[in-house]
Amino acid sequence: MDINEIEEIIDLQKPELYINxxxxxxxxxxxxxxxxxxxxxxxxxxxxxxxxxxxxxxxxxxxxxxxxxxxxxxxxxxxxxxxxxxxxxxxxxxxxxxxxxxxxxxxxxxxxxxxxxxxxxxxxxxxxxxxxxxxxxxxxxxxxxxxxxxxxxxxxxxxxxxxxxxxxxxxxxxxxxxxxxxxxxxxxxxxxxxxxxxxxxxxxxxxxxxxxxxxxxxxxxxxxxxxxxxxxxxxxxxxxxxxxxxxxxxxxxxxxxxxxxxxxxxxxxxxxxxxxxxxxxxxxxxxxxxxxxxxxxxxxxxxxxxxxxxxxxxxxxxxxxxxxxKFPPFKPAVPQQLERSKDIFAAIKRHDILLHHPFESFSPVVEFIRQAAVSPDVLAIKQTLYRTGADSPIVSALITAAKAGKVVTVVIELRARFDEKANIDLAAKLQEAAVHVVYGVVGYKTHAKMCLVLRREGKQLRNYVHLGTGNYHPKTAQIYTDYGLFSCDKELGEDVRRVFAQLTSLGKVTRLNKLLQSPFTLHSGLMDKIEREIRHAKNGKPAKIIIQVNAVVEEQSIRALYRAAQAGVEVKLIVRGVCCLRPGVPGVSENIEVRSIIGRFLEHARVYAFANDGDWEVYASSADLMNRNMFRRVEICFPVENKKLQGRILQDMNLYLNDNTQAWILQSDGSYQRLQKADDEEPIQAQAVLMHDLQ
Incomplete structure (x- = not known):
């Protein structure tokens, strides 16, 4: 029986294929x-x-x-x-x-x-x-x-x-x-x-x-x-x-x-x-x-x-x-290229920089905004804030920048659940310092994590960006695992500028070069990449999908992953919390493994990786596979194009997929079983390895 016959027989919308x-x-x-x-x-x-x-x-x-x-x-x-x-x-x-x-x-x-x-x-x-x-x-x-x-x-x-x-x-x-x-x-x-x-x-x-x-x-x-x-x-x-x-x-x-x-x-x-x-x-x-x-x-x-x-x-x-x-004290490392360079913009200009928190320090993100605030070459800073504190060093740097006469624009999401009061106070504090504060788009929470710095370099203007999977919150960055990317790529910077323009003004959807953005192109973009893996599998080419998120809920995404598994695509999901997809169902999801890592740090990163016939595409995002993230929020999904950095993320994800100490495997009945290593296996604890290797 070929894949087309299987798809005709099995209704992928059957309730028993979904976990509550x-x-x-x-x-x-x-x-x-x-x-x-x-x-x-x-x-x-x-x-x-x-x-x-x-x-x-x-x-x-x-x-x-x-x-x-x-x-x-x-x-x-x-x-x-x-x-x-x-x-x-x-x-x-x-x-x-x-x-x-x-x-x-x-x-x-x-x-x-x-x-x-x-x-x-x-x-x-x-x-x-x-x-x-x-x-x-x-x-x-x-x-x-x-x-x-x-x-x-x-x-x-x-x-x-x-x-x-x-x-x-x-x-x-x-x-x-x-x-x-x-x-x-x-x-x-x-x-x-x-x-x-x-x-x-x-x-x-x-x-x-x-x-x-x-x-x-x-x-x-x-x-x-x-x-x-x-x-x-x-x-x-x-x-x-x-x-x-x-x-x-x-x-x-x-x-x-x-x-x-x-x-x-x-x-x-x-x-x-x-x-x-x-x-x-x-x-x-x-x-x-x-x-x-x-x-x-x-x-x-x-x-x-x-x-x-x-x-x-x-x-x-x-x-x-x-x-x-208690857990032994842990001090995150600062990447060598940033530790050696006092000028963070010069370091970013040489090549993109990837940070994996909390194994690597969040301090370069703070330093990026601090240097932008005091640099005479910086003309403008644009920043999204979802969860942070009024006493945050990032907020202090933004206020310093505004007082220095720079154009500072901050998009604050007032409806970040249980942080509403803190964000209202934060908005007032920033407005007192003459920061341009907007609240995003009515009806859509702004959940994207991005910062844009416009800098004059000689006769040209250059955009420097920081994009992340987690909030601009130095304290939670010590306990949440997240990725952050520094870049001055021209097309990526222009994309971020256009997204900020959407959030602060009015206008039609603008075409983006590299970013995927919800509620417009993120969901369809991910679906297209899953369908591409399905085509590769049907054509006898290697096909694999690795996704690391906090939750898998959205129905169309789940059905697309079921179709991929039916076509022979190897699907690996690292899902910290909720997963409505049911793995291990005969004829539907035998090729899907779902695991959850519970350890010292709260897994929070969102990464979507596609084998693409050997030419891997890796995207990091602020969005989980949930209806709200795909259709009712402003989210971004950004490519990690530098092959060395891309390899790092794939190596990290494979480390999680080989964890035999803190991994829980989702069963087809919706329960989880803690993975037990074999007697002859070496223990692998992904978070502990990253704490050691990134020092």
Missing amino acids: RELSLLEFNKRVLAQAKDEKVPLLERLNYLCISCSNLDEFFEVRVASVIQMAAIDPKAIGQDGLTPSEQLDLIAIHAHQLVDEQYQVLNEILIPKLAEENIRFIRRKEWTEAQLKWLEAYFNDELLPILTPVGLDSAHPFPRILNKSLNFIISLTGKDAFGRNSGRAILQAPRALPRIIQLPAEDTASGAADFVFLSSIIHAFVDQLFNGMNVKGCYQFRVTRNSDFFVDDDAIDDLLLAVEGELAMRNYGDEVRLEVDAKCPDETVTFLLDRFEMTRGRLFLVDGPVNLNRIQEINDLVGRPDL
Whole structure:
């Protein structure tokens, strides 16, 4: 049977060929949690992975589950590419999320807390407090907590208070009467966010070197009766509510995007309830009361054996000075051609420069903008900012450039999720310095990572560019893996200038020489390259596709990869998080391998590589294979044409494909299995090799 007959028989739109996006995201968090159980990982880093899995789950409910709930209300019969209705998705999410949460608390209580105790890092429970500790904690409660805690007794004059998103709260059962003869039997206490969730006890024996901690919730439980003078506290139970935090801005009904985003931000803490976490010891009657109050079903109730705000335990990493329990310090290297040259523009002019963060330092990117800011030959700087900080050295350099009289234009994406407030503040700071600030294109997030410097050199003007797969954020560049390219290629520079012109002005789509750009040419360009590999395979030529991204979701891309696999193209996907493509399906995807690398650094690079009959084409991009990246965002995909740099990226990708230590292989049922090296194999850990080789 030839390939044409196979394509006619197998319907590539069948739901069983697609993995549910939300369940795939939960699988990613399982892989993160697995790091917390890995004995080869330093102990405090294991605690950190546990907390990351919890904060990831918070965002999962705030954004992903919230969107499914909305869809269930708007169009309950809607069917996704995987054949599931919204209500069916919610049922499956509930099953898998409860299993994940149970495992998180099991890891905390049965593995990490005992292991930390062995290292003299102890969480002291109330029944274990010594007399001296009890006395100190009571003083702490009276001095630090009592003055700012405000319990609300529930009655007709004191309705159930508005509960902030993800805040720590307590529901308290009471008997007796107060001074006015009142008692509804219940009160609510909200813990202000300014309070630390973990309190370090003074050392009773300084020689032991022990670090003893108590949860804020334990202190409040122990002394809560002091908040209700003359009444009896029958029970005190912590709870937390997660709310829909993915706000909506009507692009057709706004005159000022900044004001619209500011208005929506004010409501984020009070979106619709999507999850309720309650102390597992809480009586069912009280749990039912809370469920009724928040109008939630038991499928979204999580009874937990420990602090409801588990991710706040991450504070321990800053409180404990134990470098022996953390990853060894790592200092990224600066490429030799940049280290030898004080003039970064001269170095770029000699040839393109590729950086692989965090194995190579992000400092050359900062230096590129800093030198541009102070150089008398630089006339203009154009920059996109998606996630960065107002105190960023890049922002400081842009302000310096504007004050020096250079034309500085910054495209800020106000709707970068959970960074909206920071970006609004950043826009104000830049505007005060006379920087031209624009917010991109209404209806399309600007997610492209690019910087353009216009420099006068003799009688000509030359464009220097930096293009990247990650954000211009020096801190995240230390923990996210990304590629960045410096170039002064004439056609590439002109392409970047044209994209900036699109973002800052009005006009038709302009033809680009080398860049692929969404929402215009990126998707079709990638599809054309996949189809070319299919033709090569059908003509008996070597054909291969290697893609490294954070997510594979977009349906047309998945079907194109299925067709490629059917045609005999070897398809290798390195996908950190969500993957809706199902590998290993007979007649469809036997030629596709999907692996995920989970390690010290967060894999974030996006690379698309095509064998092209031996003349490899390699593109790096700001875009994942997702609908939003292809059709609802401004993204760029840039070629790496220098053969030496191209070879470096292909070598890096092959290293990831040979990793037998931190790789997880996606199975056809949607689960992942950690790759186990054979007894006679040498261990290969891609990130560790890159840390060593790029020094």
